[in-house]
Amino acid sequence: MRTSRMVLSVAALSLQVLLTHAWGADPEVLRPRVPKDQIEAARAVVNPLPATPETIAQGKTLFEGKAFCRACHGPDGKGIFGKDIEPGSLKGPLPRNFTDKAWQARRTDGELFWILRNGSPGTAMGPFIPLVVTEEEAWQLILYVRSFGKAQ
Template identity: 55%
Template sequence: MMVFSFIWTPLLAQEFEPLRPRVPVEERSMARKMLPPFGSTKRATPSIIAEGKALYEGKGTCISCHGESGLGDGEVGRSLNPSPRNFTNCRFHARRRDGELFWILKNGSPGTGMVPMIPVTITEEEAWKILAYERSFCRDWQR
């Protein structure tokens, strides 16, 4: 008699249209003009990125959906369909301006599990720091 044993691991749902803008057309122009207090996430200092990492993993609870490595494979995120944003996708970072990402943190992303985080969970200042850290998942972003 043969006995088969395996570990069941759920497959991640696919990220929904990763390059499509999530900010509504009527608000996109305004959102694209918004900048972090430190000028740009490309200019974020190592200390800002470190603060963003601490917020991402702690108070902001981002890690629970987006995962430790930013792949969208966090413990909670594995049950979401579509799956959370994959922050290692450099094409996504190249297409989205800082203000668009901030808008998502403030307003959520309809049709996904992303809910508004500002001011319920984090402050605007903390959001900019988290975004600087999220951008760091794309190795090419800060070059």
């Protein structure tokens, strides 16, 4: 019973991964993560740092180093499609594909900053400011996350 349920959920997960990969972001991925009563304020927050080769490189160093984002989001920002992550090892929604332009367009920098401060409730994405990164480092990370959407 347990095993068959597990097999079923693994099958459902693989299907979800396949579909998401084939057709880009599903509506669940695009759904805002910031709670309704805070989203307007969160969206209005602007990244104080310019996107330069230097700030993006600082973000990359953090992403791959002390902030360990890479462990879940993959070296290529594709999350489960990256090489580092075991499918099924995370609870809740999977890390999204940062190269997905539809997802990139749907979020403001301020929303991503809110997520880095508060985490995405109910998922494996935890809060990183201020314990792991400073606010300035979070903005560098966001510039790097944005750079995945600009490739190709």
